Amino acid sequence: MFQYLLFFTEPTMRRLATAVTLALASTTTTAANVILIVGDGMDDQQVTIARDYLKGANGQLLLDQMPVRSAVQILTVEDNTEGKPVYVADSANTATSLATGAVTSRGRIATSAGDDRDLPTIVELARAAGLRTGIVSSASVTDATPASFAAHISYRMCENPELMADITYSGIHLGHCQQDMKANGGAGSISEQLAVSGLDVLLGGGAKHFQPTVEGGTESVLRSAQLAGFSVVRSRDELLAAEPGERLLGLFAPGTLPVRMRGEDGREAEAPRPSLLNRLHQYLGSVELPEPMRCEPNPEAAGIPSLKEMTDTALQQLSHNNERGFFLMVESASIDKQSHERKPCGSIGELEQLDEVLASALDFAAQHPDTLVLVTADHSQAAQLIPQRSMFEAYTVPIYTPGKMARIITPEGSIMGVNYATNDFGYEEHTGANVPLYGNAAAEGRVKTFQRQSELFGIMREFLGL
């Protein structure tokens, strides 16, 4: 049979061989797998904005077709051991909840609020039990969400050995991780920890965090990862050519991966422009709302592997000759990052990427029935779907957002208004609403209609028998 396959082209053969492997695996193994897909900042506003653009107001994302849907309560606390509730979270504390089952304070990576204990992660538990583990992200792999699954540090910005003693931005001291430095008995920066994490697959951005020299050593963090057994891939071609069974570290950009989509000519949300008279009184004068715009492909994303391509490779590596199962976390990071920067087309494209990853995960689960697929967000975000012209325009006074808005021309020919108005800073705030959770059939009976984010850890752990 395999002799026949030799007449096919290389990629076709590889796909067929993989299919055969998968088919054999599904009949011969009892491996349990968990695929956790995290849409960073993917709240119901973001999902609806993306659905309206990608599928139309009447349409459905693949997400919407999942058999299990629930809501997740996001919890975080002040940074002390008996910390009071804080009502808006960040990606560090929320990923820590997903990865460890603990509620911690903002900015922490798998460490406890106040007393800074390392919290065991599901990746570590899975590894200890002989399962394979993988992390895929469209952010730097050292960013808060991926980091929380395989590193422990008190402050998310300590992403490489040069960002440990003092993190400053424009001369402003933001924090440090001196207690985590190896010289002080710690495990070092996030990239240093990831390099020796034992992960089987780690794919995303963040190459710049692997260039510095490891603390107390002479080689780069990247070299230390290679010494620890990682094969390093740096391009889409190298990724797609990866041999099954390799332990893969893929770094496809210096930092966050370029996003798929952007506003026409790079436009983002803009401030409405009131006339001079309107500045005197809100009912006087007129206002010019931002011109409607289309979304377009982001030229910077050319040659960057898609989140689905990274996920497909990860699934191949993790499932190849694996009788024990795996844990894989895939993050679509820039739903959040583009919302911080008031770029609605960017968020839409990254939600599309997440929906594609879900298709891959469901295909895999169809061939490997003992696979739990969960999709959730870590926290809600600033963007709001608002009327593209005020609901109250009959009042014939200038009415407009005090923030910034985009008016997006959708493929079905209507105009969608997206508002960003949580602050006047360079980055919008997160918001605190509960977020959606979606599951495949394997989630039925395991997921309640409403639960704490930290409880998802226990659900995944139990599914994997850890």
Added chain:
Amino acid sequence: MFQYLLFFTEPTMRRLATAVTLALASTTTTAANVILIVGDGMDDQQVTIARDYLKGANGQLLLDQMPVRSAVQILTVEDNTEGKPVYVADSANTATSLATGAVTSRGRIATSAGDDRDLPTIVELARAAGLRTGIVSSASVTDATPASFAAHISYRMCENPELMADITYSGIHLGHCQQDMKANGGAGSISEQLAVSGLDVLLGGGAKHFQPTVEGGTESVLRSAQLAGFSVVRSRDELLAAEPGERLLGLFAPGTLPVRMRGEDGREAEAPRPSLLNRLHQYLGSVELPEPMRCEPNPEAAGIPSLKEMTDTALQQLSHNNERGFFLMVESASIDKQSHERKPCGSIGELEQLDEVLASALDFAAQHPDTLVLVTADHSQAAQLIPQRSMFEAYTVPIYTPGKMARIITPEGSIMGVNYATNDFGYEEHTGANVPLYGNAAAEGRVKTFQRQSELFGIMREFLGL
């Protein structure tokens, strides 16, 4: 047995008698009932804000404990027969979707977009099949949500006979319903239609819309309702004393019912106050955020029946000696209205009222197993749960919302930030996100994880066998 009851106080006796009636009914009837609870503007932000305040960050509303949870896609279109999608809805078109299964344009009450056809409502179908019907709202009963279940008109503001030919506000012409005037062959204003609707129970606010004289007649709309068989109650005491079996019209305020809760000393969300230097450049100077505040009971609500009291009376009237079943819609209207006015404590109190109504509905369903309880929102709203101080405050520049915010001291002793920033007008905009749907056990297998708002009509209709 009933002789014994005479020794109890009147209210106790009535409660016991009701309990006996309910118990007998549950064993002797196969009536199917639907209780639809609508939280106007009750999106995931509003639910989380209310949960954090009422139950704590770790707590749960009764809503959160429902066995069925789903998401609802909100649809509306331009006002022509082939209208393109519009991405943000209002309470008129959304209530029309729930009541009739049709997607229509904003502002319409159970009439079709463009060609203005009357759309049969679930209340009318239920009545025709011999079921009882009831509507309870904390808005005027003539407001968009209740009206859409039992009236047909092209424009929601035509609430009484004096608001038909021309509706103006501060000299601005907003619309009219001339084609719906009786003189032109129409059915008249909303209050006129409700008066002769045949509803068994209609409770809420809006007394002022029943004072005008009916078009072409000499009596008031209220009198026409009495002539059509309604017993009119005007106070909480009269409501609680209603005899089972009466057809009840209850009007407890001139317009919207006063809400349960308000900000300390009537405070609402306020604009942050930047220093003069900060007006020159966003990174200069300082900003004074609104002082934290508590929520307090609204003194204006004294003596007004709660939404739960109205619901309990409605359930009593609808179920008394009823072998065929009923349809009841209960709306907590001011989650939305208080959000329009940037009053977070108001919205929280009205969500608390909704949760109490749900408790009554579930109690009733426990005694009458063939009762479908659905809770949903009509559309999402402007309020956002944001950090009470910016997530980026380490940057030491003034960072604050361009809109208005409240910083609410919660009973668990933390501070919650609520932002309103969709426009600079007197009323915030709606938003367009999909909204939650909750169901009791009777909803299992009937409700998908994601569906169009208009599909809920079919689910209720099928449950009632209409």
